Amino acid sequence: MMSETASLLPGCGRVPVWAPHAERVELARPEGREPMVRADDGWWLAPQELPAGSRYAFVLDGAGPFPDPRSPFQPEGVSSWSMTVEAVCPPPATPTPRVLGGVLYELHVGTFTPEGTLDAAAARLDHVRDLGVDTVELMPVASFPGRNGWGYDGVALYSVHAAYGGPDAYRRFVEAAHDRGLGVCQDLVLNHLGPQGNYLAQFGPYFTSRHPTPWGEGFNLDGDDCAAVRDYLIGAAHYLYACLGVDALRLDAVHAIADDSPLHLLAELSQRRHEWTARLGRDLTLIAESDLNDDQMITPVERGGMGMDGQWDDDVHHALHVAFTGETHGYYSDFADAGALEKVYGEAFFHNGTYSSFRGRDWGKPLSPHTKLDRFVVFTQNHDQVGNRAIGDRPHEKLSLIEAGSQAALCLLGPFTPMLFMGEEWATSTPFQFFTDFSDADLAQAVSEGRLREFSGHGWEEIYSGSVTVPDPQDHSTREASVLTWEERCDGPHADMLAWYRRLIELRRAYPCTMHELKRCEEGLSLSRGDLTVVVSRLSEDRPLPEGRVLATWPPESSSLVAGGCVVVER
Numbered sequence: 001m002m003s004e005t006a007s008l009l010p011g012c013g014r015v016p017v018w019a020p021h022a023e024r025v026e027l028a029r030p031e032g033r034e035p036m037v038r039a040d041d042g043w044w045l046a047p048q049e050l051p052a053g054s055r056y057a058f059v060l061d062g063a064g065p066f067p068d069p070r071s072p073f074q075p076e077g078v079s080s081w082s083m084t085v086e087a088v089c090p091p092p093a094t095p096t097p098r099v100l101g102g103v104l105y106e107l108h109v110g111t112f113t114p115e116g117t118l119d120a121a122a123a124r125l126d127h128v129r130d131l132g133v134d135t136v137e138l139m140p141v142a143s144f145p146g147r148n149g150w151g152y153d154g155v156a157l158y159s160v161h162a163a164y165g166g167p168d169a170y171r172r173f174v175e176a177a178h179d180r181g182l183g184v185c186q187d188l189v190l191n192h193l194g195p196q197g198n199y200l201a202q203f204g205p206y207f208t209s210r211h212p213t214p215w216g217e218g219f220n221l222d223g224d225d226c227a228a229v230r231d232y233l234i235g236a237a238h239y240l241y242a243c244l245g246v247d248a249l250r251l252d253a254v255h256a257i258a259d260d261s262p263l264h265l266l267a268e269l270s271q272r273r274h275e276w277t278a279r280l281g282r283d284l285t286l287i288a289e290s291d292l293n294d295d296q297m298i299t300p301v302e303r304g305g306m307g308m309d310g311q312w313d314d315d316v317h318h319a320l321h322v323a324f325t326g327e328t329h330g331y332y333s334d335f336a337d338a339g340a341l342e343k344v345y346g347e348a349f350f351h352n353g354t355y356s357s358f359r360g361r362d363w364g365k366p367l368s369p370h371t372k373l374d375r376f377v378v379f380t381q382n383h384d385q386v387g388n389r390a391i392g393d394r395p396h397e398k399l400s401l402i403e404a405g406s407q408a409a410l411c412l413l414g415p416f417t418p419m420l421f422m423g424e425e426w427a428t429s430t431p432f433q434f435f436t437d438f439s440d441a442d443l444a445q446a447v448s449e450g451r452l453r454e455f456s457g458h459g460w461e462e463i464y465s466g467s468v469t470v471p472d473p474q475d476h477s478t479r480e481a482s483v484l485t486w487e488e489r490c491d492g493p494h495a496d497m498l499a500w501y502r503r504l505i506e507l508r509r510a511y512p513c514t515m516h517e518l519k520r521c522e523e524g525l526s527l528s529r530g531d532l533t534v535v536v537s538r539l540s541e542d543r544p545l546p547e548g549r550v551l552a553t554w555p556p557e558s559s560s561l562v563a564g565g566c567v568v569v570e571r
Helices: 118-122 125-131 166-179 226-243 265-280 314-325 330-336 340-347 383-387 401-412 441-454 476-481 486-490 492-510
Strands: 025-029 032-035 043-045 055-060 063-066 104-107 135-138 156-160 183-188 207-213 216-219 248-251 285-288 310-312 354-356 361-363 376-378 417-421 516-520 524-529 532-537 549-554 566-570
Touching: 118 166, 125 492, 135 248, 156 166, 156 226, 166 183, 183 226, 226 248, 226 265, 265 285, 314 330, 314 340, 314 376, 314 383, 314 401, 330 340, 340 516, 401 492, 401 524, 401 532, 401 549, 401 566, 486 492, 492 549
Parallel strands: 104 135, 104 417, 135 183, 183 248, 248 285, 285 310, 310 376, 376 417
Antiparallel strands: 025 032, 025 055, 055 063, 207 216, 354 361, 516 524, 524 532, 532 566, 549 566
């Protein structure tokens, strides 16, 4: 349980810092230094309260100065001064649509608009609302090195990235979303910190070699002095909920969180979330990105689970991707199975105790009976599945618009919780490429060279029908190429696709999923959703429309089912 000192709002008042092994901690400010006061459990306090807008840092036994691990704002970058902020917690939000069961919309603040700021993103929320979306999901906003990046190299979990506008702009974004009836979900990384600007180890035993991760030593969640480390991570979630007003958190790659404690960090977070829900008077949702294919993730803590409300389901994406694109390299290979799509629509996981050739072992567990499928978040695109391709190309660049629209119908009208990735609703011409902005020359070179190695061979030449020029993550043009072109959404096929997405979401709301079934049929694929039937044709010749009241067709105003076309009928 958090100590009274640790529970103080970060970056306010007497700016507490945990440094259990330091003999002397000084508060550094531009005008000088002064000793801090030792408190309980390894915590230190500034000798007096600092007004909002004060720049400060900490000096530990003469080393430093280092920015505050719980800094709410790093206006000059992750290695410079921290800044205090006003201790403002937003009022309770008006009720927003439930997250799970609705439609999510993932966006990257830095490329959603040319300005790349939260205020500019807020100005585009009318588009998201009019599309029919229920919740906006932001890729990580915790401060990271440089101006441009995906955010998964964040190093200050309480601080909103300065280039995006900082905490005040974040609150304005949340308020703008709530005013439009939209919920806000924040992607939060609790499995690692980035390599540049990460000073946590200077303050105390935040990391341990007992739990190595792909990014280095893992967080110390189960060793000596681990209570304050757990409080640090759980406190970041609390800060987003209570002080910045978010409605949901998407927790990145939780399978990489190693914790041998009797109560896993995720389970503790779930329990604390219930306390916060009661205190804040509004629903707070937790969604995990998990690679484990195990519904223990969404099993209540009292029944031995992690207590998450929902989890991402990559298997549904993989099955849809292979069914429409025909790509079978890497982790897609097993999904070439003729029954893969039907299996995931019935059982959520394709690998549910079966052999995974990509992993070289049996993987996953069967879904528990009566588990609601809307607890699984699915997608045809997301930042990973697009950005981790060699050139960041979107599925509709390989598919025809007819096929892309049909794929969208199966995703949006299925039994799961669908998530769109910014721009897919109008079949944007913009890729989403991997980009970074490290100032450390050795690190920057390693990232650029590593990206080239990753896509040398492995079948990518075959996928792209020739040699591939992989964009350099450190080149600013890579970010620029990923910025959405908003003007095109009103033109020709882009406008048609946007209207199709809006219609699908309308039908999703109008026809609840009381039952579902996906099966092969004479025309191709048939998906039942309550009183709806969605038929997707994969045939080479036109087929007559199925019987029933036709509610929507793709392509628009089609009088027959063309190859890859789609029709939605009311039975």
